[in-house]
Amino acid sequence: MMAESVLEGLDPEQRAVAEAVQGPVCVLAGAGTGKTRAITHRIAYATLTGVVTPQRVLAVTFTTRAAGELRSRLRQLGAPGVQARTFHAAALRQLTYFWPRVVGGDPPKIIEKKAGLVADAARACRLSLGRTELRDVASEIEWAKVTQNRPEDYPAAVAKAGRRPPAEVVDVARVYAMYEQLRRERNLLDFEGMLELTAAVLTEHREVANQVREQYRHFVVDEFQDVNPLQKLLLDTWLGDRDDLCVVGDPNQTIYSFTGASPSHLLDFTREHPDAKVVRLVRDYRSTPQVVRLANAVIGQARRAAPDAPGGRPAGDHGLELVAQRETGPEPVFNEYDDEIAEADDAARRARKLIDEGVPAREIAILYRINAQSETYESALAAAGVPYVLRGAERFFDRPEVKQAVFMLRAATRVGADAETDGMGLIQTVRHVLSGAGFSDRPPEGAGAVRARWESLAALAQLAEDIAADDPTAGLPDFVADLEERAAAQHAPPLEGVTLASLHAAKGLEWDAVFLVGLVEGTLPIVYAETPAQIEEERRLLYVGITRARVHLSLSWALSRAPGGARHRRPSRFLHGLTGKAATLAPPRADRTKRRAAKGPQPCRVCGRPLTAAVERKLGRCEDCPSELNEELLLALKEWRARISDEQKIPAYVVFTDATLQAIAEHNPESREELARIPGVGRVKLDRYGDEVLTLCGH
Known part of the structure; x- marks a missing residue:
């Protein structure tokens, strides 16, 4: 592909991005303005003009799906050797490679989910935390680690940030400290530790830093408004004293500050790099003028609010009106x-x-x-x-029917399904193989597991049609290769x-x-x-x-x-x-489910049948009618009841019966008045437990 052809079809602002082949460059890209198109064409243009070799470019993004999309687009543009990875994938690759040289011994095992280790830490601290609390404490530990706050610093950091911790601050700090102790004792490494350790290895071992910086000379970081302090630390370590960096982001889409992400890295980029080239992408190719007008009006309110707090800076200051x-x-x-x-x-x-x-x-x-x-x-x-x-x-490629289908398609390539189904083409071949997994042209009646299984297989069949439309010469091996790449990147095809x-x-x-x-x-x-x-x-x-x-x-x-x-x-x-x-x-629509008050038995709120059983009257519905049960709330209520039962030395049903707890979880009352209307609560229990129950309900 000729270098100039890469620039064809770009609008003036996208072309300005593509032609800015050396950093520092800051691209402020509004929603729907083609930022991925702009940065992939920039990378391709830089490699095709010889400014940089593809192997020396590292494009960093936040999800494996986005990284996979970048690699796919770059292949199509003639730059297949470019590395496109998430922060964590790039760090793990480097850490694994250099571990034998700089550390030695068995490398630590990566923790994919913290909840189990947090539960062990809580038990070691003699704290009883429910499932929801464990999840929230795990998230709080992640926030502390990405913002570079140690357990002893956590209470002050929470106060400064104005956060509302999921438990007592001192208890979270204790669990955090024990979590770190257990992690070290068990030779485990979490994702935050992976980034921190990679940065430390590069900082402490000059020969390692030199090798990495020689390998990667040019950096592109997507969604830069979502970078957290730990990721910024690793990025700075990769760069060293160089500034060949292109960052892309939208301050209007900063929505992860609660996890430790900071838009200040994007908003202050020109302060850190005074000679940076700044390009604004504001031409919205996605939405109609009516949708764009409303979006601009909503974000325009932020300019008028203009809060002073970090993370609340008005994005309008940066001219991103679509x-x-x-x-x-x-x-x-x-x-x-x-x-x-x-x-x-x-x-x-x-x-x-x-x-x-x-x-x-x-x-x-x-x-x-x-x-x-x-x-x-x-x-x-x-x-x-x-x-x-x-x-x-559940992730698409982890579904049993998808695993089975991919296995059958892979096996079909080995036995030469193309030859066996000569003349059928990719679409018919894939459908022929999928029929062995239960796929048919007509969807099953109704919903449920059978329908969900069919829809998974239908998504694979549709993907074959999309690939055949893009490349009429594609065969089954090409389709399977695409599936395997998608599975590695968790890039699921759209389900119908x-x-x-x-x-x-x-x-x-x-x-x-x-x-x-x-x-x-x-x-x-x-x-x-x-x-x-x-x-x-x-x-x-x-x-x-x-x-x-x-x-x-x-x-x-x-x-x-x-x-x-x-x-x-x-x-x-x-x-x-x-x-x-x-x-x-x-205008408000008529409420079809609203019923007039009537004398006689209470009607089921789902089907209207008179309720006679005590349990049904408490639930407000027939036992076999569908419910809107909040299972997490019910679990939290049962854990709370067990604690109250232990503290007060009374049977659990004396606090509330199972039916009453289920009714609370179904109705999710928002006030004491709504809670009082649930049978089984009563004035005494409302006064005794009402505030705690409403807190569990999130009100």
Whole structure:
């Protein structure tokens, strides 16, 4: 490929990035502006013009999927030798290579999940932590480590950062210290320690640093607004006294400050590198002018707020106001509902309508602030007969049916399936092999495990069609090679179903139609966002959600949680002044599930049948009717009850019965009044335990 051909088709700003082949370079890239296109063309242009050899470029990103996409694009552009890795993958590769020389002995085993070791540390400290608490303490330890705070520094660091720890500060510090002690005794290394140890090896062994710096002369770092202090330390160690660095990021999409990420590295890049070339990408090729207008309006509020706290600096100071490049489309729709059930039912109905109008299900997403919101939408979509995919659940290539299919496809290449199915082509060959795993052209009736298995296999069949469209000469070995590369990078093909995902999990993705749901005060912004910086990060979450939509965008909220509940919720403050300017506010929909008060037996809130059994009356539904049970909350309630039972020396059922705890977990009461309405609570127990129960419920 000729070097000049790499520049063809780039807009003026993207071309400016591609031609800036030597650092330092800072690319401020808005959502949908083609940042990946710009940086891959920059790398390819630099290698094709001989400025740098591909093997001396290290492109760093945050996910294995993004790294895999970078490598794929660079191969297509004629730069196949470029290393594209995550921070952790690059560090592990270097640490593994140099370990025998600089340390010797058996290398430590990498800890992929901290929860088990945190549980051991808590027990050693004689602390009883539930599953949710263990997860939260593990996250807190990660934050402390990436911000370079030792156990003895943790209490002061928490106070300075204004964090709300998941347990008593002194207890978290004790568990943190014991976690580190056990980790060393067992010769274990976590991901944060991996980065820190790699930086230490490079710092303390000059010959190692020289070898690494000779190998990698040019660096590109994507999503630079999400770099944490530990990653920045490693990057600086890699660079040494050089400045051939290109960073790419969007201050408007800074949504991981709570994990230790700091946008200051991006915002202050020109202070650290005064001679840096700065390029702004603002031409939005993803979304319609209507979606872009709303996104600009939401983020524009941040400029007016202009908080002084670190991490809350207004991104508008950096001129990233998007300019739409697509043709006009429908206006965003704002909907208000009486309750969450009505909100979810209408989202499912409208998703069904879009599918019937020709929008593929995989091009529709329902996005929410917290994962606990998904259950209502799973139920609504299933009831409407709409297939869905829960993002963040089991990884695609870890599913049993996918493992089996990949094994069969790999085996087919060895026995010459292409010869056996001569004339069928890649698409028919893959479908022929997948039929042995249970795949058929017609999906099974209904939902459940059988449907989920079919959809996994259908995604593989669709991937074969996509590869055949890109390369008509591709055969089964090419397809299997692509699958294996995707599996290594956890780059799953799109499944044919509406995506359910949190706003954090949606970053970096896009769909034709997006439903942003649950936009109420206390959820977005989340209730524990208190400082100006935390509030602004919540605003940026909404901005990220809006900019995921290409054409259709819906924003909605419910005034109460359950049918018939008090309508005391308020729409998110981030929507103030926008519902009448950017779109038309739709009238509230009638609540089909709301029932008039009537004499006689209490009706089931799901099917309406009169309830006679005591347990059913307590739950408010028939025992065999579907529930909206928050299993994590139920587990936390049972652990709390066990602790109270031990402390007060009374049987657990005297605190609350199992049925009452299940009813609490299903209703998730938000106030003492709502809690009091649950049978089995009563005034005495409300006064005695009410505040603790509401705290467990997150209120």
